[in-house]
Amino acid sequence: MNGPLKRAAVACLVMFGLLMINVNYLQAVRAEDLRDDARNTRNFYARYEIERGRITAGDKVLAESVDTGDNRFRFQRRYPEGPMYAHVTGFFSPESESAIEQTEDQLLDGSSPDLLIRRSIDLFTNKASKGANVDLTLLPKAQEAAYNALRASGKRGAVVALDPKTGAILAMVSLPSYDPNKLSTTSKKDVFSLYDRLAEDKNQPLLNRAIDRTYPPGSTFKVVTAAAYLEDDDSRDPQTIVDAPQVLDLPNTTADLPNSGGAACGAGRVTLVFALERSCNTPFGKIGMELGYDAMVAQAEKFGVGGERLEIPMGVVASDFGKQEDDAALAQASIGQRSNRTTPLQMAMVAAGIANNGVVMKPYLVNKIADAEGGEVESAEPEEWTEAVSEETAAKLREMMVSVVQNGTATAAQINGVQVGGKTGTAETSEGQAPHAWFISFAPAEDPKVAVAVIVESGSAGTDASGGVTAAPIAKSVMEAVLNR
Template structure:
């Protein structure tokens, strides 16, 4: 063989080996990722060709698939779409999946591991494959109360059953109607997605689980917990409470809401929680120290990037390295501290449950198409956030907030409510965020709730957590308690 032919043969061989390697990489190594990519149109055709399982709330399907006469075979539709969109998300030919439609896709399509025997049965019998039903933990009355309470304001509400971690309400506003995105008219579905993506308030992104905000004074529960857990403080311990606290190593200061004092100087820890005294808690943070604050925050769930419900929850952030000024500002929930409403509901739920934080979850049961239960979520301990004694002290102080402090708008006749307000400063020129987190009944808790209203909602610069967020929490608690 002459030299030119040898060279040509070598090039062809190299190209052949490269082609085989590329095909092997795509068809074997990348196969699972490509099959599960929401942009894979073939995957969507295959999924739409089978009956997708329903998403169920209190026995009623709020997302379901019905047969249609087109190339897809089934149409996804949503009842009460605006009410449940934060939980269901959407399932779209054009735009893929979001929220529970994405997180529980394996179950809804019938391809989950726990449905293996159902798939074998369908193969043997020739039965048309069907997805499983995903039954959620949401309480319709609580969900409606949360949505009604937020109204036209941007914000979020999360309610949790403290003893189990069941999520009873999950609302982010503005919401959206998933039906527009589920349309088989690809042009219309794409246009609907683009409109929602650019809409004010970003309806497609959950403020309850995907967005983080400064928690303001609701974080004082964690600072108080760190102080009590240290063994150096009790509810009756006194703290300095000047009108302004000068931060160490700087001329900057921390002031109290409204610019005044806290009624007395010094002030007890219980009263500092009750009226939400910034200067007392800034000093308390300095006394306790950044390491103790970080440890306590993480025991409540901060800095955890792996929390799922099963939708992924953005990790709430407490800084790991702080100097004195940052420590004082962080102790009152400002500076670099960021939290999701889910996180602040978890804080109250842990206190309500005697210090035991249960992992939050929204899927209760998965049932095959023949209604056989194939999986059931069991309550699981996330962490022991505080001791039972500390939890009891925090509960008593939170009761004082609602009985005679900054959270009296959450009072419920015949029910003792434990709560904490928060009014979080944001960027210059923007109104503060309004927060409230609570649980009830205080002596036998059945629900813990966090309410977040972005930039004070309708009240704007006049907003406080007690005025704007507390009444929403009250309504949600009443809905859960059946009042």
């Protein structure tokens, strides 16, 4: 071979080698990145080729795919109930998903390994593959009651309802909400523009306040402090006498802890149940200091505060009793203030644990999953999360919470013919801002079917907001819906 031909052959071999290296690099190293690149239009159109499965709550369809007749965008997501279920269903946009649409994405689009047999049968029978259907635990009448009651108030907030015996989530509402239909169109420009506006909205309509934000729980946390006190000595009961000064001196500070409005709590020594009925601050602040930080943290963790991270299947922001500081901080944390922060879901778990003889069940949102032909893929199995208190202590707490509704700050939660247990909370926020209004409850007390937590955020309830006035009627509506009252 002469020189020029040899050089040409070598050059060709080098270029061929470089080409093969590049091909292998793209296939083996960059394939996943390229496949997931937002500029890959094949991905964009492929999202709309599959008929995603339905999301349902019993017989009610919450999300479904509809045939558009457009060859480019064959199927588009539709949410018949819109904003009412938005924070649960989420949305399915040109490039992303949220909530159940995200956590169950592979099941909904049919690509999950759990659906391999179904895909194989469809391939063999020459049928178009469809995604699996996801049925949720939500009880539509409870969801509607929660949404309508909170919406009618015109306030920001969240509502969570649980089945105390199983942990099934019966209602989960966060307001303000948004319309997932508008974030699930095929127009990237329109979707991205709307998403940006919602993300910048000061009222944060995209935020699921039930699980993605923590708040000071205020006086609702006094049931946890009461639980720690009763667990510390099983001879104690609702009639045990506790100190209840008008003002509690906070050690090593110039500050003190008063009762709400500076009022007296009885004659200065009252029963534990009276202190809970009147939601006195001083006895529970004093109890927290006497028990000590470790005992209070341990009791909070038994209810789930600061424990293992929850997934329902969406991730839940961790609740936290607060770091160890001094006795003054401990007294404030023991009445649900200072650094004490919980999600509404967590406080629903507290109420549910007391209702369920001291056992907190793991909350869950997915009831069952079935393939497109109705074959079961998976079904929920209730699971114990923690044992918060003994059965005896739970009975004492239920008795006291029933008394709060019958004789105390939560009379607005009373339901004819039903014994309701509850605890109000008015959590102070920044100075000059309106407080958060809380209420946790369960019913019926003798055989609880539902536990509820309601929060109405500050800035929308008025400076005189209280859990008994603002939040309790919302919880009552939800409990009545579950109990068919």
